Amino acid sequence: MSLKIYLDGNFVPEENAVVSVFDHGLLYGDGVFEGIRAYHNRVFKMEEHIERFYESAKTLTMELPISEEEMTEVVLETCRRNDLRDAYIRLVATRGKGDLGLDPKKCPRPTVFCIAASIQLYPDELYTKGLEVITVATRRNLGEACNPRVKSLNYLNNIYGKIEANLAGVPEAIMLNQEGYVAEATGDNIFLVKKGKLITPPIHAGILEGITRNCVMDLAREKGIPVEEKMFTRHDIFNAEECFLTGTAAELIPVVKVDGRTIADGKPGQMTWKLIDAFRELTKVDGPQIFK
Ligand code: PXG
Numbered sequence: 001m002s003l004k005i006y007l008d009g010n011f012v013p014e015e016n017a018v019v020s021v022f023d024h025g026l027l028y029g030d031g032v033f034e035g036i037r038a039y040h041n042r043v044f045k046m047e048e049h050i051e052r053f054y055e056s057a058k059t060l061t062m063e064l065p066i067s068e069e070e071m072t073e074v075v076l077e078t079c080r081r082n083d084l085r086d087a088y089i090r091l092v093a094t095r096g097k098g099d100l101g102l103d104p105k106k107c108p109r110p111t112v113f114c115i116a117a118s119i120q121l122y123p124d125e126l127y128t129k130g131l132e133v134i135t136v137a138t139r140r141n142l143g144e145a146c147n148p149r150v151k152s153l154n155y156l157n158n159i160y161g162k163i164e165a166n167l168a169g170v171p172e173a174i175m176l177n178q179e180g181y182v183a184e185a186t187g188d189n190i191f192l193v194k195k196g197k198l199i200t201p202p203i204h205a206g207i208l209e210g211i212t213r214n215c216v217m218d219l220a221r222e223k224g225i226p227v228e229e230k231m232f233t234r235h236d237i238f239n240a241e242e243c244f245l246t247g248t249a250a251e252l253i254p255v256v257k258v259d260g261r262t263i264a265d266g267k268p269g270q271m272t273w274k275l276i277d278a279f280r281e282l283t284k285v286d287g288p289q290i291f292k
Contacts, residue, residue: 004081006074006114008065011081019111025094028102029154031110032056035248036089038079038116038290039283043089044248046072046287048211056150057093062110064093071112072288078116079290088119088249094153121187121249122171130256130268131245133172133185135234136164140175140183143206148183151208158186172245174237174258177206181231188250189213192232193242193271202229212246212279219278225271234259242269252276 005017025031034049050068057064064071071091079087091114098107122131138160141148146157158175165173165186174190177183182201184190189210192199198220203209217227237243243255243263252275254268 003115003117004078006078006081006112008112011078017113017115019094019113020097022097022099023094023111024096024098024102024104024107025092025111025153027098027100028095029152029156030060030102030104030107031092031094031153032060032062032151033093033153034089034091034151035119036075036091037248037283038084038087038089038287041085041290042283042285042287043075043079043290044283044287045211045215046075048214049091050075052151052209052211053091053093056152057110059147059150060095060152061104062093062095064110065112074112074114075116076288076290078114082116084116085290086118087116090115090117092153119249121247122253126171127251127253128268130254130266131172132170132257133174133255134165134168134170134259135176135182136161136173138164138175140177140206142178143204148206148208149203161186172255174234176234181205181233182237183207184210185245185247188245188247188253190237190255191216191244191246192236192240193269194236194240196271197226197228198271199228199230199232199236201231205231210246210248212248212251215282216246216252216275216279219275219282223274223278237261237263240264242272244268244272244275252279 003014094111096107096110141157161173184207238261
């Protein structure tokens with residue numbers, strides 16, 4: 001069945017959901033996006049996603065044509081139109097149509113669209129067995145050059161990382177920052193467990209401030225687990241008790257091997273399972289309902 005896509009104020013069948021070849025989202029990767037999930041008839045962490053979307057747009061000086069409240073309704077209505085209660089939602093705002101020069105001033109109006117569908121990043125069995133990953137030579141973007149905090153349509157840095165993982169035959173890559181500290185995976189944040197503490201790189205490591213990351217830190221604190229945001233290196237991953245990745249698309253997924261080194265006993269750890277359970281419970285109650 002053809003999906004119904006929200007595009008600039010209308011819901012159109014996917015065959016008709018097209019943007020111009022002069023759209024600067026396509027020509028220059030000039031735009032912002034969010035990947036959002038709905039679980040059990042609720043859009044998980046809706047407010048956080050909408051807030052980050054508008055903040056990314058603000059930094060790029062993109063004035064979105066509708067309010068945050070209206071954008072929230074767009075997301076909910078896109079799910080309704082496709083009869084989805086569990087979904088992976090892609091909300092996008094591009095710079096819009098311009099000329100063949102890169103100047104955003106020449107683009108009068110952003111293009112906004114929203115897709116509600118589904119996604120599976122990794123095969124099911126990897127969620128129980130854990131991932132093998134590598135660190136890659138491509139460094140994460142320098143914050144002062146292309147700020148990783150902005151969830152922009154310019155994902156080539158991450159795609160380079162993914163290409164290196166593909167070439168090495170593993171499903172995911174860990175990217176280091178310019179100083180050699182661990183930053184994040186290509187589309188996920190990273191966590192370690194060491195001596196009962198949960199450790200994740202700080203925002204100034206040059207990462208996206210993941211909504212799942214923040215949620216997992218909150219859940220851990222609620223459970224009395226100490227959480228630290230601090231820089232760490234590959235050495236710390238090799239010697240961690242547990243390691244996992246977080247992201248809207250990936251959710252929480254254990255990592256059991258990095259650069260050929262097995263983490264602890266090579267099985268997903270207790271703290272990881274505990275946080276996965278807590279996360280699943282939260283998805284049942286968090287966020288606005290799609291159908292009343
Ligand atoms: N870091 C980066 C670079 C991301 O793109 C995350 C962390 C996790 O953030 P959230 O807020 O989702 O917890 C992301 C988001 C994909 C894919 O296909 C992944 C993301 C976005 C779009 C597609 O792997 N990750």
